[in-house]
Structures are given as C-alpha cells and as structure tokens.
Amino acid sequence: MCIAAVVFVLPNPTSKEIREKIIHHKQNHVNEKDIANWLVISQSTVTKVWALHKSTGSIQPRPRTQGRKPLVSEQTMDQITKKIQTTPDITLKELIHEFNLLISHVALSKRLTKLGYTFKKRRFIQKNKKNPPP
Numbered sequence: 001m002c003i004a005a006v007v008f009v010l011p012n013p014t015s016k017e018i019r020e021k022i023i024h025h026k027q028n029h030v031n032e033k034d035i036a037n038w039l040v041i042s043q044s045t046v047t048k049v050w051a052l053h054k055s056t057g058s059i060q061p062r063p064r065t066q067g068r069k070p071l072v073s074e075q076t077m078d079q080i081t082k083k084i085q086t087t088p089d090i091t092l093k094e095l096i097h098e099f100n101l102l103i104s105h106v107a108l109s110k111r112l113t114k115l116g117y118t119f120k121k122r123r124f125i126q127k128n129k130k131n132p133p134p
Helices: 016-027 032-039 043-056 074-086 092-098 105-114
Strands: none
Touching (some): 032 043, 074 092, 074 105, 092 105
8 A cells, every 4th residue: 555645845936036027027018928938937927926016016925924823822822931930830721711711721732832841741649558569
C-alpha cells in the first residue's frame, strides 16, 4: 500500500522588478497577454498586480494572513501569565473560569506550553497502605 502526501507550498510573491514592469506597461496601454508572454509569467499575475495597484496605489504584495486567529488576545495571555506567576498552583480550569475564556483547557494548555510553561500530568494521590506495591 502506498500513501501519498500532498503538501501545499505557497509561491513567493512576484519580484518588485517584475511588478514595476507590469505597471509601466499597463500604464502605456499594453495588452495583458502581451505583457505576460514578454515577462514569462501568467496572465492572471498581470491582472492581479494591476488590480492591486489600482486599488491600493502600491506595488507591494499583500501581507500573508493565513491560519486561524487566536481566540485569546495577547493582552489576555499577558494577564494569564502574570496570574500564573503570582499563583503557580492555579489550574487550567480555574484560569478559564477567572478570565471567562471561551476555549477548552487543552487549547489553553497548548498556548501556555508555547510560552514555556509546563504542567504535571498526574495529581498527588495518597498511596494505598493496605496493598503496598511489590
């Protein structure tokens, strides 16, 4: 059995030099198809760069804003880290309740782990005195 993985790699934005050439030729009323053939790029690239220039007046590529936005703001995360520093034995559920967060304790745990905080995975339970371990 062969399993194939598909990886999507976003291309780099078109270079500044090519963008400037596109704008220069479009301002001189050159056909998009001719510009694309001359610069060896796709016609859709010419169209998109021209549309971006018309709407923003700039040739800079749009910033990449991919992925999900965090549900907890950076300001709230700063408050949570301050709370953890003052009371290091606070639980995730207590943090969620105190700050009225709309995320699960797993999501909060992942965010705090990225900030360098670690957690103990088991609670301290008194050993059974009747049946000592072998």
